[in-house]
Amino acid sequence: MSKEKTAISPTRADDYPEWYQQVIKAADLAENSPARGCMVIKPWGWGIWEKMQKDLDGRIKATGHENAYFPLFIPLSFLEKEAAHVEGFAKECAVVTHHRLEERDGKLIPTGELEEPLIVRPTSETIIGDAYSKWVQSYRDLPILINQWANVVRWEMRPRLFLRTAEFLWQEGHTVHASETEALEEVFTALEMYRSFSEEVLAIPVITGEKTPGERFPGADNTYCIEAMMQDKKALQAGTSHYLGQNFAKSSGIRFLDRDSELKYAFTTSWGVSTRLIGALIMTHSDDNGLRLPPRVAPKQVIILPVVPDATREAEIFAYAEEIAANLRQVTFFGSNLDVHIDKRDIRGGEKNWQWIKKGAPVRIEVGPRDLEKRAAVLYRRDQEPKEKHFLSFADITTRVPEILAEMQNGYLNAARVFRDENIRTDIKDFDEFRAFFTPKDMNKPEIHGGFVLAHWCEDDAVEATLAELKVTIRCIPLEQDGSTGRCVITGRPATKKAIFAKAY
Numbered sequence: 001m002s003k004e005k006t007a008i009s010p011t012r013a014d015d016y017p018e019w020y021q022q023v024i025k026a027a028d029l030a031e032n033s034p035a036r037g038c039m040v041i042k043p044w045g046w047g048i049w050e051k052m053q054k055d056l057d058g059r060i061k062a063t064g065h066e067n068a069y070f071p072l073f074i075p076l077s078f079l080e081k082e083a084a085h086v087e088g089f090a091k092e093c094a095v096v097t098h099h100r101l102e103e104r105d106g107k108l109i110p111t112g113e114l115e116e117p118l119i120v121r122p123t124s125e126t127i128i129g130d131a132y133s134k135w136v137q138s139y140r141d142l143p144i145l146i147n148q149w150a151n152v153v154r155w156e157m158r159p160r161l162f163l164r165t166a167e168f169l170w171q172e173g174h175t176v177h178a179s180e181t182e183a184l185e186e187v188f189t190a191l192e193m194y195r196s197f198s199e200e201v202l203a204i205p206v207i208t209g210e211k212t213p214g215e216r217f218p219g220a221d222n223t224y225c226i227e228a229m230m231q232d233k234k235a236l237q238a239g240t241s242h243y244l245g246q247n248f249a250k251s252s253g254i255r256f257l258d259r260d261s262e263l264k265y266a267f268t269t270s271w272g273v274s275t276r277l278i279g280a281l282i283m284t285h286s287d288d289n290g291l292r293l294p295p296r297v298a299p300k301q302v303i304i305l306p307v308v309p310d311a312t313r314e315a316e317i318f319a320y321a322e323e324i325a326a327n328l329r330q331v332t333f334f335g336s337n338l339d340v341h342i343d344k345r346d347i348r349g350g351e352k353n354w355q356w357i358k359k360g361a362p363v364r365i366e367v368g369p370r371d372l373e374k375r376a377a378v379l380y381r382r383d384q385e386p387k388e389k390h391f392l393s394f395a396d397i398t399t400r401v402p403e404i405l406a407e408m409q410n411g412y413l414n415a416a417r418v419f420r421d422e423n424i425r426t427d428i429k430d431f432d433e434f435r436a437f438f439t440p441k442d443m444n445k446p447e448i449h450g451g452f453v454l455a456h457w458c459e460d461d462a463v464e465a466t467l468a469e470l471k472v473t474i475r476c477i478p479l480e481q482d483g484s485t486g487r488c489v490i491t492g493r494p495a496t497k498k499a500i501f502a503k504a505y
Contacts, residue, residue, distance in 0.1 A: 006288035006289055007026065007288070007289040007290050007354060007357065007358055008022050008023055008026060008288050008289060008290055008358070009022065010022070011288045012231060012232070012287075012288060016231075016232045019288070020160075020279075020282060020283060021160075021161070023282055023286050023290055023291055023358075024045075024161050024162070024282065026290045026291070026358040026359075027044060027045075027290055027291040027358055027359045027360060028042050028043075028044050028045075028359065029041070029042060029044055029045035029048070029161075029162075029278070029282075029291070030042055030045045030161050030162065031161075032161070035166075035167075036159075036166065037155070037156050037159040037165055037166030037167070038159075038165055038166050038167045039161050039162070039165050039167075041275070043299075044299055044359055045278065047299025047300075048278055048281070048293070048297050048298075048299060049169065049275060049278065050299070051296070051297040051298070051299065052201070052202075052277060052278075052297055053149065053171075055197065055201050055296070055297075056171065056193075056197055056201075056273070057149070057171075059193050059196075059197060060147050060171070060173065060193070063145075063189055063193065064145050065145040065146060065147045065173060065175075066145065066146055066147070067146070067147050067148060067149065068146045068147075068148055069148050069150070070124055070127050070128050070131065070148055070150075071121075071127055072120060072121050072150075072151075073096065073118040073119070073120065073121070074118065074119045074120075074121055074124075074126055074127045075116050075118060075119075076095070076116055076117045076118070076119055077116060078119075078126035078127060078129075078130060079093075079119055079126055081126065081251035081252065082125075082126065082219045082247060082248060082251040084218045084219040084247075085125065085126065085218045085219035085248075085251075086218075087218060088217070088218020088219065089122045089123070089154070089218060091155075092122055092154040092155050092156075093119050093120070093122055093154075093155065094119070094120040094122075094153045094155055094166070095117050095118070095119055095120070096114065096117060096118040096119075096120060097110070097113060097114055097117050098110035098111060098112050098113055098114065099112040099114055100112040120153040121150065121151075121152050121153060122152055122153060122154050123152060123172065123270075123272075124148070124150070124152075124172055124174065124270075125174065125219070125244070125248050125268075125270055126248070126251070126252065128146075128174045129248050129249070129251065129252030129254060129268070130252055132144060132174075132176050132252065132254050132266075132268075133252050133253040133254045133255075136176060136254050136255070136256050136266060137256060137257065138256055138257045139178050139256055139257065139258050139259055141256065142176055142177060142178045142256060142266065143175060143176060143177045143178070143182060143186070144174075144175060144176040145173075145175050145186075146173070146174055146175065147171055147172070147173045147174075148171065148172055148174075149169075149170075149171050150169070150170065150171075150172065151167055151168065151169050151170075152167070152168060152170060152172075152274075153166055153167050154166065154168075160279075161279070162275055162276055162278045162279035162282070163236075163276055163279040163505055164276075164505075165275075168274050168275050168276065169274060169275045170272050170273060170274035170275065171272055171273065171274075172270060172271070172272040173190060173269070173270060173271045173272065174268070174269070174270050175268065175269045175270075176249070176254060176266045176267070176268050177266060177267045177268070177269070178256065178258065178264075178266065178267070179267060180245070180267050182267070183243060183244075183245075183267035183268065183269050184243055186269045187222075187224060187241045187242070187243045187269050187271070188224070188241070190241040190269070190271035191208055191224045191225075191226070191239075191241040191271070192208075194206075194226050194238070194239035194241070194271075194273060195208050195226055197273075198226055198228070198238055198239070198277075199413060200296075201294070201296045201297060202277065202280070202281055202284075202294060202296075202297060203284075203285065203294040203296075203409060203410075203412035203413035203416060204228050204238065204280055204281070204284050204413075204416060205228065205229075205413060205416050205417040205420055206226035206227060206228050206238055207226070207227045207228075207475075207476060207478055207500060208224065208225070208226055208476075208478070208479050208480075209224065209225060209227065209475070209476025209477050209478040209479055209500065210222060210223070210224050210225075210476060210477045210479065211223040211224070211225055211240075211476060211477075212461065212464065212474050212477070212499075213461050214461055214464045214474075215464075215473065215474065216242075217240065217242045217270075219244065219247050219248060220242040220243060220244050220245075220247070221243050221244065221245035221247065222242070222243040223240055223241070223242050223243075224240065224241045224242075224243075224476075224479075225237050225238075225239065225240045225241070225475075225476050226238045226239045226240075227475045227476050227500060227502075228280055228284065228420075229284075229416075229419070229420040229423065229424075229451070229452060229502075230280070230283035230284060230505070231283055231284065231286075231419070232283070233423050233450065233451040233452070233502075233503075234502065234503050234504055234505055235452065235475045235500070235502040235503070235504040235505070236276070236279070236280050236283070236504065236505045237475070237504070237505075238273065238276070238277060238280050239271075239272070239273040239277075240271065240272065241269070241270075241271035242269060242270050242271060243269055244267075244268040244269055244270060245267060245268075246265045246266070246267055246268075248268050249265040249266045249267065249268055250265055254266045254268065279505075281293065281294070281297065284416050285360075285412050285416065286360070289357055289358065289386065290357055290358030290359065290360060291358060291359055291360030292360045292382050292383065292412070293359075293360035293361070293362060293382070294362075294408070294409050294412045294413075295333065295362040295363075295405040295406075295408055295409050296333075296334055296409055298339070298360065298361060298362050299339065300339045300340065300341040300361055301333065301338050301339050301340070301361070301362050301363060301405060302325075302328055302338060302339070302340045302341070302361075302362070302363045302364075302365060302401060303340075303341050303342075303343055303356045303361045303363070303364045303365070304321045304324060304325055304340065304341070304342045304343065304364075304365045304367065305343055305349065305352060305353060305356075305364055305365065305366045305367070306318055306320075306321045306342065306343075306344060306367055306368070307349055307366055307367065307368030307369075307371075308368075309368070309369060313369055316372060317367060317368065317369065317372055318342075318344060320367055320371070320372045321342045321367050322342065324365065324367065324377060324394070324397060325340045325342050327397065327398050328340045328397065328398060328401060330398075331398050331401065331402050332402075333402050333405055333406075338401070338402070338405075343356070353386075354386075357382065357386055360382055361382060362381070362382050362383075362405055362408055363379060363380070363381060363382070363401060363404060363405065363408075364379070364380040364382075365377050365378070365379050365380075365397070365401075366378040366379075366380070374393075375393065375394040375395075376391060376392060376393050376394060377391075377392050377394070377397060378390070378391060378392075379391075379392055379397075379400075379401070379404070381404060381408060382408070383408050383411055383412065390404075420452075423450070423451030423452060424451060424452040424453075424454055424500075425437065425450065425451065425452070425453050425454070426453075426454050426455070428453050428455055428489060429455075429487070429489065430487075430489065430492065431489065431490050431491075431492075434453060434455070434489050434490065434501070435470065437450045437453060438450065438453075438470045438471075438472050438501075438503065439470070451502070452475075452500055452501065452502045453489070453500070453501040453502070454478075454498055454499075454500055454501075455488075455489035455498060455499065455501065456484075456485075456486040456487060456488050456489060456495035456496075456497070456498055456499075457474065457477070457488055457489065457490070457495055457497060457498065457499040458488035458490070458491050458493040458494065458495045459495070459497060460488075460491065460493070463488070463490045463491060466490055467490070467501070470503075471503055472501055472502065472503055473501070473502070473503075473504055474499045474500070474501055475499075475500040475501070475502050475504060476499065476500050477497055477498070477499050477500075478498065478499075478500060481497060481498060482498070484498075489501070
């Protein structure tokens with residue numbers, strides 16, 4: 001039996017890591033930069049990030065936060081103030097040591113050594129903490145609720161587009177509070193914002209939970225996260241929210257006079273998501289014909305493809321396409337007008353059609369001479385087979401298209417949730433079963449494994465070292481616990497909490 005031809009080669013089943021790279025290439029999302037580990041985000045990829053940014057920025061501001069901007073360069077001494085922080089990021093830091101170049105023998109040589117090296121922002125707790133120490137004097141100055149959209153640099157040894165790059169884009173919230181209670185409320189407000197954004201907008205179901213001490217953000221008291229399952233059944237950390245306690249307040253000198261005129265250290269938080277969410281989108285929804293985008297983050301939700309048999313019909317068919325587009329652009333979809341594009345390029349119809357399939361455009365509408373005569377159109381959905389047609393009258397287009405987009409948005413989420421839930425094992429009781437589950441059956445494809453395990457854990461941090469040989473980590477301790485007691489799946493000791501175990505990106 002001959003193998004079905006697909007637009008992406010290799011397929012997910014044949015070589016998942018290479019399939020991922022080929023989807024990015026076919027969808028024209030991004031490419032590697034000459035600077036090692038960095039990427040050029042192309043217009044279609046940037047359009048996805050813009051949609052994410054716009055929606056998430058609205059959610060951030062709706063919870064009372066304001067945007068600001070802080071320096072890219074951080075004095076080395078700032079990181080040294082918080083011991084756990086510098087230890088956690090030391091191996092990933094890019095360091096600026098000189099401030100000019102001089103030509104010598106035809107080569108440019110760095111000169112002008114800095115008195116103090118500057119770290120290129122890996123995260124901003126220390127530089128923002130310095131600013132906050134000047135802004136905060138009294139309890140009346142609190143809370144401070146600020147977010148910044150920025151780029152950060154973490155020197156990755158094994159970069160992969162969107163998932164791990166030396167430079168990436170993100171938002172990072174940084175807040176200051178008068179009490180631990182207020183700070184923890186902020187942490188969970190941010191976590192819930194990420195959960196709802198991931199599920200409602202990206203159509204990616206997530207598990208909310210707390211990280212183990214070994215997986216915490218360096219310098220944090222607690223780290224909370226949203227964890228998602230990709231189609232290869234690996235976990236991907238999609239967002240984090242950190243309770244920093246008073247650690248950074250003490251290292252940065254963020255103190256305030258309380259209502260009793262007593263000088264106290266403040267409580268701080270930080271939280272963020274990044275362009276790795278585009279990688280999550282790709283690996284959650286795409287298929288062997290390319291990218292599939294939930295309509296709420298598609299740069300263009302509707303692509304109109306005029307079918308022009310000869311030049312004499314071009315003007316009237318283009319005019320009909322414009323009429324449909326104008327009507328659709330007046331339609332709102334989750335609070336924004338539909339993004340509609342008419343592809344008038346002079347290339348073969350089949351090639352043009354497949355380009356948009358591979359880009360993941362949710363809806364394609366074809367209009368040709370027959371459609372013009374009937375005042376109708378042919379619609380194709382990216383969540384169905386490429387040649388599956390839906391015939392719509394002109395009058396029905398503006399009603400039916402937003403309904404279809406909503407169906408697709410919900411369908412992608414439901415399909416991803418079903419896939420995840422079917423691949424979470426809850427019946428694994430001891431380490432022998434656990435080891436067998438996470439040991440690849442085919443050593444030629446070591447990336448293939450079983451999925452997630454939800455099982456009791458004795459809360460002994462030493463367990464994580466035992467898991468390293470299997471390349472498994474404790475992804476999180478889910479916030480939703482069933483209250484049951486049992487035996488730790490690794491040690492066999494009594495346990496009261498369950499954890500999610502998985503291989504991860």
